[in-house]
Amino acid sequence: MKGNGVTGNANPLRRVGALVDGARDWWEHAKAWQRYLVYLGAVVFALILPAPAIGSFMSPGADWTSVLIYPIGTYILLAVGLNVVVGQAGLLDLGFVAFFAIGGYSVAYFGTQYGWNYWATVAFGIILAAVSGVILGAPTLRLRGDYLAIVTLGFGEIVRITANNTDEIGGARGITNVPHPTDIPGVVEFGLLPAPYYYLILIAIVLVIIFSVRLQKSRVGRAWAAIREDEDAAELMGVPTFKFKLLAFAIGAMIGGLAGGIYAGKAVFIEPNTFPFILSATILAAVVLGGAGNLPGVILGAFVIAWLPERFREVNWLKDVLDRDPAEYRILLFGGVLVLMMALRPEGLLPSRRRRAELHEGTGGMGTMGAEVAGPDTDVTTTEAAK
Amino acid sequence: MLLEIKDIHVHYGKIAAIKGISLEVDEGEIVSLIGANGAGKTTTLKTISGLRPLTSGKVVFNGEDISKMPGHKRVMAGIGQSPEGRGVFPGMTVQENLLMGAYTRKDALDADLAEVYELFPRLAERKNQFGGTMSGGEQQMIAIGRALMTKPKVLLLDEPSMGLAPMLIAQIFEIIKEINKRGTTVLLVEQNAQQALKLSDRAYVLETGRVVKSAPGPALLDDPQVRAAYLGGH
Numbered sequence: 001m002k003g004n005g006v007t008g009n010a011n012p013l014r015r016v017g018a019l020v021d022g023a024r025d026w027w028e029h030a031k032a033w034q035r036y037l038v039y040l041g042a043v044v045f046a047l048i049l050p051a052p053a054i055g056s057f058m059s060p061g062a063d064w065t066s067v068l069i070y071p072i073g074t075y076i077l078l079a080v081g082l083n084v085v086v087g088q089a090g091l092l093d094l095g096f097v098a099f100f101a102i103g104g105y106s107v108a109y110f111g112t113q114y115g116w117n118y119w120a121t122v123a124f125g126i127i128l129a130a131v132s133g134v135i136l137g138a139p140t141l142r143l144r145g146d147y148l149a150i151v152t153l154g155f156g157e158i159v160r161i162t163a164n165n166t167d168e169i170g171g172a173r174g175i176t177n178v179p180h181p182t183d184i185p186g187v188v189e190f191g192l193l194p195a196p197y198y199y200l201i202l203i204a205i206v207l208v209i210i211f212s213v214r215l216q217k218s219r220v221g222r223a224w225a226a227i228r229e230d231e232d233a234a235e236l237m238g239v240p241t242f243k244f245k246l247l248a249f250a251i252g253a254m255i256g257g258l259a260g261g262i263y264a265g266k267a268v269f270i271e272p273n274t275f276p277f278i279l280s281a282t283i284l285a286a287v288v289l290g291g292a293g294n295l296p297g298v299i300l301g302a303f304v305i306a307w308l309p310e311r312f313r314e315v316n317w318l319k320d321v322l323d324r325d326p327a328e329y330r331i332l333l334f335g336g337v338l339v340l341m342m343a344l345r346p347e348g349l350l351p352s353r354r355r356r357a358e359l360h361e362g363t364g365g366m367g368t369m370g371a372e373v374a375g376p377d378t379d380v381t382t383t384e385a386a387k
Numbered sequence: 388m389l390l391e392i393k394d395i396h397v398h399y400g401k402i403a404a405i406k407g408i409s410l411e412v413d414e415g416e417i418v419s420l421i422g423a424n425g426a427g428k429t430t431t432l433k434t435i436s437g438l439r440p441l442t443s444g445k446v447v448f449n450g451e452d453i454s455k456m457p458g459h460k461r462v463m464a465g466i467g468q469s470p471e472g473r474g475v476f477p478g479m480t481v482q483e484n485l486l487m488g489a490y491t492r493k494d495a496l497d498a499d500l501a502e503v504y505e506l507f508p509r510l511a512e513r514k515n516q517f518g519g520t521m522s523g524g525e526q527q528m529i530a531i532g533r534a535l536m537t538k539p540k541v542l543l544l545d546e547p548s549m550g551l552a553p554m555l556i557a558q559i560f561e562i563i564k565e566i567n568k569r570g571t572t573v574l575l576v577e578q579n580a581q582q583a584l585k586l587s588d589r590a591y592v593l594e595t596g597r598v599v600k601s602a603p604g605p606a607l608l609d610d611p612q613v614r615a616a617y618l619g620g621h
Binding site for chain 2: 219222223225226229230232233234235236237238239240241242353354355357358360
């Protein structure tokens with residue numbers, strides 16, 4: 001059923017779709033200076049985003065800058081990381097929160113127990129996350145599709161439960177008094193005010209986006225695209241598929257670890273339940289909803305997923321209609337909106353053209369589920385008459 | 388001998404798909420494997436190209452034992468495959484698909500690309516179209532062209548005629564002949580035994596994981612047993 005609903009019929013979002021296509025055409029033919037102007041515009045927009053004028057609409061009930069840090073900024077960072085794994089290499093990872101946890105715990109543990117410098121703990125957390133990504137990937141990346149999903153799901157839970165049962169890192173009580181980021185004298189002080197953390201996470205997001213785009217355009221990106229679209233064919237082209245899948249896991253894990261480190265530095269307190277399975281699922285939903293593989297889409301998806309439930313706390317007309325606190329119904333509303341969006345734009349809010357072609361073919365990443373089933377000559381005949 | 392397979396056994400889980408197949412392909416030949424569904428034809432090709440591990444036996448290519456070499460290195464050694472069901476990258480354009488074939492190469496590609504477009508003018512017309520939106524026959528052309536871009540010494544073709552209209556089948560076989568004439572050895576797996584045998588220097592008949600017969604292609608065309616089983620004749 002993938003992608004079928006998209007081509008035909010009068011769909012209220014079709015005009016939006018046409019608009020998106022138009023923008024994409026313009027972008028493809030835009031000159032370098034025009035593109036840089038757009039980048040500049042995006043950065044300026046992000047810089048002034050915490051302005052109270054915007055916040056009064058976006059987040060009337062809670063501090064807008066704090067909402068921008070968590071969940072919005074953190075989700076975006078995580079989604080860009082998971083997009084490397086799911087969107088670029090096409091590996092279904094249901095345990096991504098594990099790397100977020102490893103990054104967070106590194107900062108918390110080495111900061112409180114050994115008094116390491118915050119930035120050192122973040123760097124160490126990133127390395128630790130990458131190593132654990134490789135450790136998870138090495139035995140499991142020989143699996144495909146659903147099997148990989150199940151194993152990664154298990155990994156996410158193992159990390160959480162291990163944290164829960166290890167007294168050395170606080171057990172179920174977690175770690176309190178996690179140090180804030182070290183001040184940079186004369187430039188910025190990290191205290192209780194949220195603004196510096198917002199700009200910290202913004203810098204992290206921008207760096208990660210640049211990194212991710214560079215990768216996508218490199219030989220590595222081409223190899224990932226081939227693996228995502230047809231793993232066997234990729235191997236037949238001379239792509240060392242296993243190594244590249246491992247690399248995708250490690251890079252995704254690093255970005256997850258970075259997000260965890262920044263989160264812990266702001267939150268001051270972390271515990272195992274900060275890293276539940278549902279967070280993995282939410283980030284995956286953000287990637288898929290936005291349009292896996294397409295960075296602007298993924299960022300938009302993460303924004304929507306993070307922002308909507310917060311915004312729904314304050315839907316005041318609902319308060320009048322239902323005579324109840326809308327906060328109680330916000331997840332219900334959120335679910336409804338998700339279902340609606342996936343029904344209207346099943347390929348994601350902003351899918352890339354290429355992704356769309358993949359989905360129409362019925363392959364590509366999570367659609368493949370290419371588990372090899374035992375049986376002599378598994379003839380998956382995709383027979384189709386030529387015209 | 389360019390390619391030699393010695394008594395290979397391959398398992399899917401506990402099920403033996405190949406129970407001791409030996410075959411040889413000499414430089415410049417077209418050799419085909421024919422047989423019914425489940426005979427082990429595709430598995431044999433996958434084993435040669437390294438997509439399936441061996442349980443026992445040996446694959447020798449160019450005098451070197453490559454039984455343990457991973458698939459992506461066999462490409463560099465000179466084994467190119469057009470996989471079963473074509474395996475075109477749907478989200479890449481025709482040209483990008485062909486360039487994927489040259490992924491491991493560092494030498495100049497222009498001449499080879501031009502040659503593929505010359506063999507398949509249809510692809511030249513549609514360079515910038517997504518692979519996934521091409522028809523079955525065109526996808527088959529992409530798959531073969533892409534395999535040629537790896538500059539193979541031996542080209543493994545898995546059911547190039549599958550799902551194609553008769554006109555196109557004839558055309559594809561013509562092209563295979565032409566590719567062979569230009570110096571690439573071809574190992575062909577086909578259910579379309581008639582066409583394959585006509586084209587082949589030699590052929591092996593596979594049945595449930597074993598070679599039951601091997602002879603020059605035209606001779607098998609006249610073999611009463613083969614005719615009865617695979618050619619629908621008497």
